[in-house]
Amino acid sequence: MKRVSVVLVVLGLSSVPAAAEDFLSKLFGVSGAQQQQQMHFARAGGHHRQLESVPTAEAMPEGARSFVANASFYGGGPRRYEPNAHTASGERFNQWDLTAAHRTLPIGTRLLVTHAGRSVVVRINDRGPAAWTGRSLDLSRGAASRIGLISRGTGAVQVQVLNGS
Numbered sequence: 001m002k003r004v005s006v007v008l009v010v011l012g013l014s015s016v017p018a019a020a021e022d023f024l025s026k027l028f029g030v031s032g033a034q035q036q037q038q039m040h041f042a043r044a045g046g047h048h049r050q051l052e053s054v055p056t057a058e059a060m061p062e063g064a065r066s067f068v069a070n071a072s073f074y075g076g077g078p079r080r081y082e083p084n085a086h087t088a089s090g091e092r093f094n095q096w097d098l099t100a101a102h103r104t105l106p107i108g109t110r111l112l113v114t115h116a117g118r119s120v121v122v123r124i125n126d127r128g129p130a131a132w133t134g135r136s137l138d139l140s141r142g143a144a145s146r147i148g149l150i151s152r153g154t155g156a157v158q159v160q161v162l163n164g165s
Helices: 002-011 017-028 077-081 141-147
Strands: 036-041 047-053 066-074 099-101 110-115 118-126 137-140 154-163
Touching (some): 066 141, 099 141, 110 141, 118 137
Antiparallel strands (some): 036 047, 066 154, 110 118
């Protein structure tokens, strides 16, 4: 919340709440009412977010229904050994589920991902990959293995948005 406040102050929108909300809705494509988050605190002092509601794919521009993405997969390494690793949606991470991570698509959005003539339907349940990686979609190990992305590590995929949550 502090980051949003800093951005609004820098942009000169902190004193005008309506203008700030309008700016954020244009920036992210959803209104504040469409995406509310409630924080739940864990015993160890950490926290994770549990979404009360999420924006739907219908809120996205019509031209954003299909795109080409540079994709990779995740599910090995340290996260594989964490029995309680959670995704951005609050559910437990399972590397073999047909899921994906995207920075901006709404949680719960279903995508048809095609690579090298093979397709898989995945559900967005996490956020990522990091912007500096040059990738825009992270597939779970299970989804990546179904379309043959494991051996290459990364690759261009055709993505079609099927529906929202």
